[in-house]
Amino acid sequence: MTFNSFEYFIFLPVVFVLYWFVFNKSGKSQNILLVLASVFFYCWADWRFLALVIVNALFNYYMGISIAGAKKEKTQKHLLWAGVAFNIAILGYFKYFNFFYDSFVDMLNFFGSHANPSSLKLLLPLGISFFTFQTLGYLIDIYNYNIKPSRNLLAFSAYVIYFPKIIAGPIERAQKFLPQIERKRTFDQNMAIDGLRQMLWGLFAKIVLADNLFPVVHGIFSNSGSETGSTLFMGLILSTIQVYFDFAGYSNIAIGTSKLFGMRLMKNFDTPFFSTNISDFWNRWHISLSSWMLDYLFTPLSFVLRKRKKKGLILSIMITFVVVGFWHGANWTFIVFGILNGIYYIPLILKGKVIKSSLGGSTKIFPSATEFVQMLGLFLLLSVTIIFFWVNNIAEAFTYLSHVFSPSFFVFPDLKRVVYIIPAIIIFFVIEWMTRDKDHPLQFSGQPVYLRWGSYLIIGFVVLLAFEKDPNAFIYLQF
């Protein structure tokens, strides 16, 4: 089941009613329902890997208790490594086996001996990258004394499989999430209404914008050989925007859904395209992943390499981003995506300080000219990396980019297929700019009732019209 499917809008009200009217006696009964509903939700999409989620929950629950209970520091360290290895082994087996096997075969063939590509085509368990990283963070936090292990298996299981985030995040931190799920939740009307509004905004980005952009971008990419340079350039821009609408929209639906059940998930996107430098961008793009990488990978790496000063920093950044890329999928294209993003950091590190975004908390009506140029430049640099989400191999990306910069770059692009969507995109970003200090744009404060309700109705209506019963698979689901 995905959030933009018809079934979800039957599932969600049913669970909502059961949660607040039937299973509302205690935190325990609420969690029983959440686990049951989440199992149902997960199995609806793909029942084959439910066992994997259960193993993840049980293993890490007991591992967490063992790490905290070990007397000697050395034992703790060994247990942590065992836990990390186990989680990564499962992820590696299901997600990366084919990649390593095939790359190995390619290498053998390169050196003259012949081997056959893998015949074992493993299916990717839904959400595995998300829930594996979540529990890895949990174990490391326990080891670092940042949190105490959970002693409530039911609540911990709910933490692992909680349906709003099981498929595509946010990758929640135990520190923030466990306290919420371990106590009884009481209905908070303001929070629930805010959740609905956030869902509405997410549905708009996902169903109206991303799903309508997808065929346009897909068309340009699959026909890139015969498009003009200017159309390919447009494709470059739209593909980046599509990925943003798709994933940010999905995250908003997830976070909004969770608010209906009285639980806050972490913010996942914070108007990333208004960033003025790369570091700023990664503080605001897929935050639950980037902050995970910062805390559990970059910080330890740069600690180990601290004696090498700037060289150590650069090395740490590069390793971190190769992992970020590889996290997205078992393909060289994602690794290039990571490497490019890492390279973008190097000037910042050499300059000695990471410029804090001047736009973060400002309430200016317009950005300054410099900021605007920086935003635009950064956006273009990012599109060159996000193109790797859309191509099948590295060569394809380079061919695409080289075709952009051809004489036909100066031909008027084929705008016919985007007549309606470009104004919608512009409106989206204008609204996002004006409400950038809010959690989401529909968080009205003080506006008259007709304006608020008018917005909800228009957006809801447009979402209804754009709704397709057979939606495109969400692009991040495969990660």
Next chain:
Amino acid sequence: MKSFLGKLTAYILLLGTLLSMYILIVYFRPDLVDLFYYRFTTPKASSLILGSSRAAQGLKPGTINKKLGRDENTKIINHAFAGGPSTIGPNYYREITQKLKQGSKDGIFIISVTPWTFTTGTDNIDDDSLQFFEVKRKLYVGNLSSSSTNPNLEYLWKYWHNKFSVFEYAFKYMINYGGILRLHADGWLEVDIDMDSTVVNQRIKTAMAEFTETAKHVKWSNTRYFFFEKIIGYLQKRGEVYFVRMPVSKDMAELEHTYFPGFDEQMKITADRYNIHYINFIHESGKYKTTDVHHLWRESSEIISNKLSDSLLYYRNNQP
């Protein structure tokens, strides 16, 4: 919680009202949905024009009704769709039985035949109906519980893919955008697009490349022919059946002659077997303006519809 549920209910009701108003527009203007929907909202008829897009664009029921003097009760409507959905087969057969008025007797049925509507992309030419494109994709033709309800909510729910079409129409109307595709109540699909010769030639070029490629891969399907005969048998109990082969562009006529050389002969044999008149315009291909490689321009449609009516009148007045 109470006020939350109250607000939510109010919102859902208001949204429902908006949606009902939108459907009300579509109730009065079914042509604004897409190029097929209108056909499923008009009343059942006793006489039908059948076939693919060549018939949908090329044959005007209004012209034929006037010439043949058919009134509101006996009038012919165009119930041809397009190459994919209304290719002759089990689905189109079901659709025809559903659109026809029950117990009607003296109908006229004009079946526009093209070699393409008898082809299949599969290897098994004898029993391949389950692999037909329109069957596999569950297209609307033959898959709705009613073909004559306004509004046809089942169609709107299942097959209305661009639900912004009403706004799109309003927008195009406001900016006076040329190039209108409009489905009329009688089923004629009016195509009023740019007829500048360089644009048309470009369209012909792209379409020819596609059709040549398709022609190499498709095969004659015995299953489709089986359903063709089934349709004929069904219709002959309810009136007179005529075959017509529409004129196309010169390029297309040549292509069809090259890849389907025995087609005309096959149609003649079938017509003779069932005692049907085969009105063949293929040799006049190139004489009438087409919008692309095989669709008649709206003024050509008027001419052909008149010519066809003359033939019908002639045959009907000279019954053996």
Next chain:
Amino acid sequence: MERSEIEKKMTEVLTSVLKHQDFEIRDDLTAAEVEGWDSLNHMVIISEIEEKFDIKFKLRDLNKLKNMGSLIELIQSKL
């Protein structure tokens, strides 16, 4: 080592890494308030501190740091 001396040395470290002196060492000072002291630069500063005081941190200790006060306490405990 006197606390004031630690603070003095801290100022020297930060000035040399960040190339400015727009901060005032006090117990509740956090990295976020100091321009340039961000997650990227953090370990460079840590490494400079280690050299200046001739001590060695553990990553686990650093994870618990909340502000300047706790950093100074940590340094003291290592001396």
